[in-house]
Amino acid sequence: MRLWEKVAIITGGGQGIGEQIAKTFGREGAKIVVAELNEETGSKVSSELRDSGIESIFVKTDVSNEQSIIDMVESAKKQFGGIDILVNNAAIAVRKSVVDTTLDDWQKVMNVNLTGPFLGSKYTIPEMINRNGGSIINIGSWHAEKTITRFASYPAAKGGLQALTRQMALDYGEHNIRVNAVCPSMVDTPLERGTFATLPDPEDAYNQALDFQPMGRIGTVEDIANACLFFASDESVYVSGQSLMVDGAAINKLARPLMFD
Template sequence: MMQLEGKIAMVTGGGQGIGRGIVDRYLEEGARVAIVQRRPLESALQGHPRVFGVQADLSLASAPADAVESAVAHFGGIDILVNNAGIMFERSVPAIRPEEWDLMMALNLRAPLFLAQAALPHMRRRGGGSIINIGSIEGLAANPGHAAYCATKAGLHGMTRAMAVDLGEDNIRCNAIAPGWIDSELSETYLTTLPDPVAARGALNRLHPLGRTGRPEDVGDLAVYLAGDRSSFLTGEVIVLDGGRTAKLPLPS
């Protein structure tokens, strides 16, 4: 039997990258999936009988509740919420502008809370649910110029634990996945801008004890487990998924 047969999921930012890896795995496991993002779904997803697209700008305060209600009106409920949508930009501490900080907080931290708030009564009616927040290893450590981004991801990790404590009595579990380097169009474009992309890829792979970077479906596999009944006693955890990168102490080169 498929692990998510009969379940209804909402995945924000589900049309590409990590979100798409989660959506593809959820569909393979039998779920119906509402995808929330700013732009329309690509044709392959639009034509899928178990996919519903919700166009929304989650930086707006009213958008989370409206998105949940649209999904519930279409599918009749919600069992799984994956808070994946977010933004990242690089700014040194002296260069961060208040409006940039506010936008990142609105998308990366505020929207997940209020999406969960809107989904809560629908999960209660269905006897419980699973909330999965996509954090980052940058909620645990930092790259240069990422003060605002790290703040949002560390905040999301803390909020995950607090939500697990508050919602456990409703049989709603809340966990976070903290991915490391996951291959995407953005990461591949970044590598091509470096003086020697081949050497950079090799160096990047060597940072990981497994000898490779992550793939969106790696995150999707873990998200399937966290959404399904086989993880029914797992809540309040931040699970690092980085191929061992943060477990490996660097040596002088």
């Protein structure tokens, strides 16, 4: 098992990509802290992990709130003795242009998508130093590199997250802490389906999206979880400061996403 006896915190672990990361890491021997704002989904995932023989706790966590992050870290330490892996996965999206984006919209997206990983890392890194190393995995996005119209705040936050990834890798490499980002394109998740649902013809938009995928499909949560497993394991022991696009080569093709016009 590649993560035997490792302790992993997964923010946004109650659904979608985060849920699958939690299950994938658990199958590889990790002890899982499901950090999730939604108590119903978070506790359900943690319960399912325990039912399958995986050690897990659920911690209700608002990643945009400093005290909530402190409590998350303390809960992990109390239950499992320390922290080896942090996956900063929790995210929200608001699809508006700069002019249409309210300050409240902007701050909510930044607080969850950029401040959240900052706070999670800030309070987890000292625990990793105490254990002589660790791995931080930020869930970025292809939107940091190539994005769509009327989507101001989300790509800005994800671009900042990639920069933060590189900076932390520089600062904490001497402590044997690796920091990398996994950057998905379209993935079949509740967040992605919610984006399609806001469009006039969701089915047509989805079909157009498929036309832009060189591999003929959008990503799965398993695709993203497997990339995260690589960064969490010793297989990536000399990889840090990197942003891995997990997109089926779509970023090389996508020039004008018609389904979002």
